[in-house]
Amino acid sequence: MLNKSIMDGDNPDLTEERMKGAFDTDKMAAVIYGSEKFAIRRREITESISRIPQLADSKPFSFMTREEKISESCRKLSVLSEHWNQLIDTNNEEEALHLYREVLGLEGHAFSLHETMFIPSLVAQANDEQQEKWLGRAKRREIIGCYAQTEMGHGTNLRALETTATYYPSTQEFILHTPTETALKWWPGALGKSSNYAVVVADLVIRDTHYGAHPFMVQLRDEKTHNPLPGITVGDIGPKMAFNGADNGFLGFNQYKLPRDHMLMRHSRVEENGTYTKPPHAKIGYSSMVKVRSRMAMDQGLFMVSALVIAVRYSAVRRQGFLDDKSREVKVLDYQTQQHRLFPSIARAYAFIFCGFETIQLYDQLLIDVKNGDTSGMSDLHALTSGLKSVVTHQTGEGIEQARMACGGHGYSMASYISEIYGVAIGGCTYEGENMVMLLQLARYLVKSVELVKTGKSKELGPMMNYLAEPDTQIDLTSGPEAYVKVFQHAARRQVWKATDKFHQLMESGQSRDIAWNNSAVELTRASRLHTRLYIMETFIRRVSSISDVSIKKVLIDLVNVHVNYEVLDIGTYALEHVSSTQLDSIRSQLYSSLDTLRPNAVSLIDSFQISDMQLRSVLGRRDGHVYTNLFEWAKASPLNQTHVLPSVNQYLKPMMDKAKL
């Protein structure tokens, strides 16, 4: 069987789609997840979880209050703790994240930041002695940690953080203090109620000199009672747009004493006498952010996939209207508009995940290099991940919203669960660096690159930047996807140079650097987006070219064709400088025919992600495709339907109607 999701008793419309798939979904899963070994491990973990009934949701998540969600995820975490070692290799981060996604979903939980930022901060920032002391405890989950950096008044501008950590050589202690209301830590995930420790980022002060943001390991709560320690004010910041299973929190310090060895000292040090040693690279303390940003293409790709699994499956069973055959309504997936709405997002999701694997590996390599004293790769990865997190989160938001609309009315119901996926995913436009701000970080790097070219130093260009020095050439669009890469290179190069020239001209006209930068900022962010989209396209094509399995490669080339045609049309206004409007018309025709070519494989392409029903939490997107029965069952389970007459009817509506009758 090529599509491994086929099961007896499934909706025949979905089974028909799965029979049509021209490739083996297990083999595709191995490509998606980087190796056959990990794809198999994912399935094994999912299977083992399904054999532990206590790990199932005790009732549909959408009917739970916030308090119930938090309690439910804690209950499951305690069950998990009994099974951890038999379910996963605890040293394997990808296995751990898969387990979390399966059992706890995406609404957040007590360990949301423990694995993703707290432990990585200790790994990257704590010295060997400190790791000896805390890392084992954190990994064994004896303690729960989070990453407390953002303050009520400042998130983006880290240099303006107000929380101070002042060192006193006389006592060999730091005093952590929150001088104002705006200095309260605000937003850190799992801080409010769950964590008893935090990596706190504070402005290091020694003898009135401010050394800027540094990480500190801080105990927040008593390990026996879980009560906040004296000098600590901590709590939950309240409900959010989504992600409400997590207790994002606030935190204040009132002259809180911290021993000297609680500053994380792998890179910068404070000696007993107060002598400060600066780190080998000024931004090395930002590594936990780079770590998360390097994961975001993968994680956002998976958010988008979840919405697409729901929308594509639903579109294959939803019948509405007629095409040629007037005796039976068609699957809405047969409409060109529906395909145009969904298939380019499928292509992007594959592309994001392939990029994600690349950036995760780059971060792991950087960690090794930095440990060996080589910080030279930091700027490159910072620039790359800054652009990538911005483009990917924005396009994921767009893709999920299209998936919702593609499900018509039922997409708007929590039964689809798409609104929750959307709400969680778009948090990524803000967290780990607001998107515009991060695009401007990449722009700094692009401007510097142009300056290198202008001054004859092209040899010093970083990876991916050589195209900035190349001349425009004639583009032959019939030469395959590489030609589309050329279109993107031309468009990105032109925009990067244009924005840089504007910036330089404004400075030459007398504007200060900062004002000139601000007056060029929109053009600069456009340059960053084009550059990043070029990287995504190149990575996608490179990955697909490296595949040897013929049937897998064939369908992925179809997907690449959807991608390159769609992307070039999407940047039409920039491409027009290099491609004629007649050529754009022919790209349009190619896009429509590539949608048609992809159509028979659409369901298999999204099934290949092997996202379980448990993880998906969508009534509309379940593997069995029995949408209408499942929907009715779900609605009947609504708490409002547990009684025929609600108390509010007896209390208000009935007396009102009775009164009107008199």
Ligand SMILES: CCCCC/C=C\C/C=C\C/C=C\C/C=C\CCCC(=O)SCCNC(=O)CCNC(=O)[C@H](O)C(C)(C)COP(=O)(O)OP(=O)(O)OC[C@H]1O[C@@H](n2cnc3c(N)ncnc32)[C@H](O)[C@@H]1OP(=O)(O)O
């Ligand atoms: C991760 C999820 C995995 C789990 C998946 C499963 C399910 C997912 C479900 C839900 C998700 C669950 C959990 C995760 C949820 C949320 C986590 C969110 C956590 C946070 O949300 S946590 C706070 C993040 N908060 C920020 O993100 C603040 C942004 N703000 C900054 O980041 C800085 O403020 C900046 C950079 C804007 C300015 O900083 P600054 O003022 O100090 O910089 P400055 O202007 O002085 O210098 C500039 C020179 O530094 C270089 N430079 C800068 N940064 C560098 C770096 N990192 N490496 C190398 N070079 C760097 C530049 O390239 C330039 O270089 P040059 O000068 O050469 O151009």
Ligand SMILES: Cc1cc2nc3c(=O)[nH]c(=O)nc-3n(C[C@H](O)[C@H](O)[C@H](O)COP(=O)(O)OP(=O)(O)OC[C@H]3O[C@@H](n4cnc5c(N)ncnc54)[C@H](O)[C@@H]3O)c2cc1C
């Ligand atoms: C779901 C979620 C989880 C989070 N988890 C954590 C966590 O675990 N730990 C933690 O420490 N923090 C966390 N945060 C906080 C998050 O990192 C910050 O909110 C984020 O970095 C953005 O900063 P800000 O809120 O200060 O936005 P602001 O910087 O105030 O952004 C407001 C507007 O100002 C613009 N702007 C700001 N500066 C510039 C500039 N220099 N140039 C141009 N425009 C600019 C932005 O583009 C934006 O349009 C979380 C946030 C969310 C939403």
